[in-house]
Amino acid sequence: MSDETPIIEVTDLVRKFGERAVLKGISFKVFKGDTMIIMGGSGCGKSTLLRHINGAMKPTSGSIKIFGEEITTMNERDLARIRRRYGMLFQSGALLQSLTVGENVALPVTEHGKLDDDIVDLMVKMKLEMVGLTGFENLKPAEISGGMKKRVGLARALALDPELLFSDEPTSGLDPIMTAVVDKLTQDLTQRLGMTAVVVTHDMTSAFRIGSKMIMLGAGPRQGTIIASGTPDEMRNSPNPEVQQFIRGEADGPVPLKLSKDDYINRLLGTPRPVEKGRH
Amino acid sequence: MKSYLELCFSVLYWVLIAPFTGRMFKVSHIFRQMVHIGVRALPMVSLTAFSIGLTLAMQAAHELKRMGASIYVPDLVSVSLLRELGPVLIAVIVIGRSGSAVTAELGTMKVSEEIEALNVMAINPIRFLIVPRVIAMMVMLPALTIFGNYVGIFGGWTICHYALNMTTSGYILRAIQSSHPWDLYSGLVKSLVFAWLVITIACDTGLKVEGGAEGVGEATTNSVVYSLLSMLVANATLTAIFFFAA
Numbered sequence: 001m002s003d004e005t006p007i008i009e010v011t012d013l014v015r016k017f018g019e020r021a022v023l024k025g026i027s028f029k030v031f032k033g034d035t036m037i038i039m040g041g042s043g044c045g046k047s048t049l050l051r052h053i054n055g056a057m058k059p060t061s062g063s064i065k066i067f068g069e070e071i072t073t074m075n076e077r078d079l080a081r082i083r084r085r086y087g088m089l090f091q092s093g094a095l096l097q098s099l100t101v102g103e104n105v106a107l108p109v110t111e112h113g114k115l116d117d118d119i120v121d122l123m124v125k126m127k128l129e130m131v132g133l134t135g136f137e138n139l140k141p142a143e144i145s146g147g148m149k150k151r152v153g154l155a156r157a158l159a160l161d162p163e164l165l166f167s168d169e170p171t172s173g174l175d176p177i178m179t180a181v182v183d184k185l186t187q188d189l190t191q192r193l194g195m196t197a198v199v200v201t202h203d204m205t206s207a208f209r210i211g212s213k214m215i216m217l218g219a220g221p222r223q224g225t226i227i228a229s230g231t232p233d234e235m236r237n238s239p240n241p242e243v244q245q246f247i248r249g250e251a252d253g254p255v256p257l258k259l260s261k262d263d264y265i266n267r268l269l270g271t272p273r274p275v276e277k278g279r280h
Numbered sequence: 281m282k283s284y285l286e287l288c289f290s291v292l293y294w295v296l297i298a299p300f301t302g303r304m305f306k307v308s309h310i311f312r313q314m315v316h317i318g319v320r321a322l323p324m325v326s327l328t329a330f331s332i333g334l335t336l337a338m339q340a341a342h343e344l345k346r347m348g349a350s351i352y353v354p355d356l357v358s359v360s361l362l363r364e365l366g367p368v369l370i371a372v373i374v375i376g377r378s379g380s381a382v383t384a385e386l387g388t389m390k391v392s393e394e395i396e397a398l399n400v401m402a403i404n405p406i407r408f409l410i411v412p413r414v415i416a417m418m419v420m421l422p423a424l425t426i427f428g429n430y431v432g433i434f435g436g437w438t439i440c441h442y443a444l445n446m447t448t449s450g451y452i453l454r455a456i457q458s459s460h461p462w463d464l465y466s467g468l469v470k471s472l473v474f475a476w477l478v479i480t481i482a483c484d485t486g487l488k489v490e491g492g493a494e495g496v497g498e499a500t501t502n503s504v505v506y507s508l509l510s511m512l513v514a515n516a517t518l519t520a521i522f523f524f525a526a
Binding site: 055056076080081084091096107108 | 385388389392393394396397398399400401402403404408
């Protein structure tokens with residue numbers, strides 16, 4: 001760790017939907033060249049956290065600094081200026097259905113710069129080649145598979161050669177070979193070109209392959225807090241049983257598979273009551 | 281209501297002010313939307329306008345014949361089409377066909393994270409998606425109305441020519457002489473107002489969609505209902521203004 005300003009600095013981030021707090025005081029820093037993995041069970045607030053960092057949602061309290069600038073109080077125009085410096089890969093790809101694959105990848109370039117069509121075409125081809133989709137420019141998103149959409153989404157996120165990349169589950173729905181391709185791409189970009197990446201993922205193989213820092217969000221009563229953080233080695237050797245259960249993918253553990261019979265009936269019927277015999 | 285007004289103001293900002301600060305909307309997108317909203321509505325508009333012209337002529341002929349005033353049928357057809365039926369009926373068609381399509385498309389984009397993706401790419405969705413649709417509608421609805429008026433008058437001609445034995449030139453002459461330019465202009469003023477109402481309501485309901493397919497369906501219904509109601513209220517108001525001002 002160095003003295004340089006972190007690329008992302010999140011401090012005491014709290015977000016409530018009505019009474020329900022989804023994020024309860026999250027703090028972490030991401031430095032240049034890092035690949036930060038955010039993991040945690042489904043519904044633990046990972047995507048919500050990502051949405052706050054990319055400025056799509058405003059927190060209830062707390063601070064988020066990107067490239068050293070506070071984005072929670074920023075106006076739209078300044079936020080747009082910051083947003084041009086990062087790319088984001090959405091879980092579903094979020095391609096514009098009305099445009100072709102090529103036009104989707106070209107979109108950030110044509111909207112934010114004035115380049116010749118030839119150069120844009122060349123850039124599109126290069127980006128598509130990076131994700132292994134050469135020759136798919138003229139298809140519509142509806143004509144390609146889910147995994148391909150995701151890779152096009154990645155090509156689009158990388159269109160402006162961003163300093164920072166957000167990926168929401170980049171490898172879900174990809175076959176093992178394509179997972180390796182996408183992982184390798186992320187590694188190359190971070191290690192060789194100094195890009196910073198924030199990756200939300202469930203895929204432990206991929207997470208340990210590309211991650212240089214990891215945080216894990218908790219489940220149940222500790223939902224919305226960071227229960228563990230560190231390097232991949234620290235996480236692998238973490239004494240926290242919840243982390244171990246998650247990494248190893250075990251069905252039962254600190255996060256219980258099934259409730260006891262009484263608990264189940266209590267939850268089902270709302271109030272604790274004695275179990276009646278002779279009824280199913 | 282607040283979000284609707286915000287949308288209206290930001291559309292006005294992106295159309296009237298932003299181009300002078302170097303942030304221009306895409307002209308090519310406007311043409312694409314003009315095809316979607318306007319050109320593809322032509323068959324439906326033609327059919328409706330023709331049948332209305334035809335029906336108007338038949339109904340008018342039925343009454344006027346008894347008084348020996350069949351000669352006034354073209355007058356009635358052209359004036360009622362230009363002033364009232366043309367703008368209103370064409371707007372109804374466009375609401376049902378194009379307004380609902382805009383809401384459904386934007387709603388689907390909202391639920392599939394496309395709008396959020398645009399925001400994150402620092403592409404303003406109002407500039408990128410809404411402005412081309414608004415401009416396309418503001419151009420195409422009046423254009424369709426003029427076209428519909430012609431087709432309707434043609435529909436009236438078929439009855440006058442084949443059932444009332446009028447000459448073609450006689451029909452055209454009466455249809456033109458009886459109507460004043462103001463009849464056409466008042467109809468076009470109406471259709472401009474309708475265009476603004478229809479497209480802003482369609483876009484606003486589309487952008488507000490929450491939830492999946494169900495939300496899109498609900499928003500599309502709402503879009504059609506609100507557009508129709510506000511169009512009819514605006515029509516009555518404008519007619520009253522023209523009536524009392526003239």
